[in-house]
Amino acid sequence: MTSGGHGTDGVERRGLMFVLSSPSGAGKTTLSRLLIDRMSGLKMSVSATTRPMRPGEVNGKDYTFVDKATFEAMVKADELLEWATVFDNSYGTPRGPVEAALSAGQDVLFDIDWQGTQQLKHKAREDVVSVFILPPSAGDLEKRLHSRAQDSDEVIRKRMSRASHEMSHWAEYDYIVINHDVDEAFAEVQSILKAERLKRERRIGLVGFVRALQAQLQG
Ligand SMILES: Nc1ncnc2c1ncn2[C@@H]1O[C@H](COP(=O)(O)OP(=O)(O)OP(=O)(O)O)[C@@H](O)[C@H]1O
Numbered sequence: 001m002t003s004g005g006h007g008t009d010g011v012e013r014r015g016l017m018f019v020l021s022s023p024s025g026a027g028k029t030t031l032s033r034l035l036i037d038r039m040s041g042l043k044m045s046v047s048a049t050t051r052p053m054r055p056g057e058v059n060g061k062d063y064t065f066v067d068k069a070t071f072e073a074m075v076k077a078d079e080l081l082e083w084a085t086v087f088d089n090s091y092g093t094p095r096g097p098v099e100a101a102l103s104a105g106q107d108v109l110f111d112i113d114w115q116g117t118q119q120l121k122h123k124a125r126e127d128v129v130s131v132f133i134l135p136p137s138a139g140d141l142e143k144r145l146h147s148r149a150q151d152s153d154e155v156i157r158k159r160m161s162r163a164s165h166e167m168s169h170w171a172e173y174d175y176i177v178i179n180h181d182v183d184e185a186f187a188e189v190q191s192i193l194k195a196e197r198l199k200r201e202r203r204i205g206l207v208g209f210v211r212a213l214q215a216q217l218q219g
């Protein structure tokens with residue numbers, strides 16, 4: 001699915017799909033925003049959803065907000081790379097922008113649930129790097145959902161009651177980060193991305209680079 005771009009050292013490599021999942025409120029959105037602000041060559045995948053817009057959210061930036069009929073038409077037209085029903089609403093990843101970013105040599109960041117992660121892995125296992133974010137405690141998770149102040153008490157209750165089920169998928173992920181402190185969790189997630197960008201298997205320009213080095217040494 002991915003094609004090559006150039007790493008910061010000039011060696012061509014395949015783009016990667018960097019996935020963050022967690023129970024609601026553990027901090028994916030917070031960490032995603034920091035990654036997009038501070039890491040070059042990384043583009044956020046903007047999902048389509050039928051969920052109502054929260055105060056402060058921007059259509060086309062946080063999500064593309066669509067009605068159920070539009071979402072169903074997108075599924076039917078195979079416009080979504082993956083999709084799932086989460087908390088009674090539909091969420092999905094539009095295929096076009098992801099493929100365009102990967103073709104342009106960028107990595108793509110996804111804030112999606114475990115169902116979507118499974119679907120991406122099924123399509124392109126080698127190009128998916130998945131990170132599961134855990135909260136330090138149930139009490140912290142609940143506090144964070146309340147402190148975000150964007151969901152009703154009933155929605156928060158629903159999300160808390162789903163948290164254990166969401167978390168039961170933790171072992172399907174490549175990395176686990178416990179989000180005690182935002183700066184520390186960000187540093188950990190950033191280290192994972194940096195290391196994964198250097199993985200030999202996705203650095204398709206290395207053969208040519210090493211051959212050129214050898215030629216220099218011989219000649
Ligand atoms: N380490 C942390 N310590 C304290 N508060 C945090 C921490 N990380 C995130 N938060 C806060 O917790 C709230 C929930 O975070 P965020 O919206 O990033 O979660 P999320 O995993 O994206 O949730 P959802 O799946 O519902 O979108 C926000 O108000 C955020 O500022």
Ligand SMILES: Nc1nc2c(ncn2[C@@H]2O[C@H](COP(=O)(O)O)[C@@H](O)[C@H]2O)c(=O)[nH]1
Pocket residue numbers: 021022023024028047048051082083084086087091092093111112113114115116117
């Ligand atoms: N499978 C997918 N899951 C998605 C996508 N976009 C978001 N999500 C997940 O939904 C829940 C709820 O999000 P919220 O913004 O309503 O709090 C959360 O776990 C997201 O990661 C998607 O495109 N596909």
